[in-house]
Amino acid sequence: MSIRGTIRWGGFERSARDRRLPTAPTAPASLPSTQRLSLRLEEGTGMARRQAEQSTFLAALFHGSWNGGVYGQFVRARYYVNHLRQLHTVYEALESVLPTLKDGPVTRVLRLPELRRAAALLADLDWFCGDTRTRPFACAETRLHAERIREVAVEAPHLLIAHAYARCVQDLYTAPQRSELVARAFELENGRGTAFYNAVSAAELRSFQARLAARLDEVSLTEGEAQELVQEARLAFRIQALICDELARDAPELHGLGDTAG
Secondary structure, eight states: OOTTSEEEETTEEEETTTOOOSSOOSSOTTSBOOSOHHHHHHHHTHHHHHHHHTOHHHHHHHHOOTTSHHHHHHHHHHHHHHHHHHHHHHHHHHHHHGGGSOSSHHHHHHTOGGGOOHHHHHHHHHHHHGGGOOSOOOOHHHHHHHHHHHHHHHHOGGGHHHHHHHHIIIIITTHHHHHHHHHHHTTOOTTTTOTGGGSSOHHHHHHHHHHHHHHHHHOOOBHHHHHHHHHHHHHHHHHHHHHHHHHHHTOTTHHHHOOTTO
């Protein structure tokens, strides 16, 4: 991946500056987009979003029975910690580019306080790992994701919205449910070890979704930029699915202990 915004992924190589969807739009790409961005993202990322949400790794991690007992809990915690480490790398990248951006509708999306989760992830890692925690390890796919975020911050800052949107859908929309699942799985109390998923409560979720949609719809883009942003969001979801695939390959006990029927 080059500093000029080129991404290479599975034989795919295109520039953040030059990428455009191959289908011809009904209106010139330089004209303003007329469709609400929140709706456009929701409708345009459906397949990629489902692929990320239905990963074997996440299904086993959050919904598997793990056969109960101390050993099952220990193994599950090990994979959960690895999951948090990947998330920390991505959120740290998102937060690192914020000071370089000019104030405006784009930054109003990116600076939603609920998206500032790097410190919460470190707190959870400290809770699970204590003094044994070294700098969070990131797999190659996660490092590439973080590099992509830093790249588009320079070349095409509006594309950062795609990565923020993917994090909201994957992490914040599921936060109330996953906070309860994590607390129950590891017998946690008083919010300890669940700081990351305590970003949005069940009572606050609908309000947060409305606030995100409102800020997305404030962003003024040309038709070409809107198409490009939706494609970048698809890419963000697909990278997340690949990260989960990699975590699953590193989890030989996954299918043995992570019986999702439980």
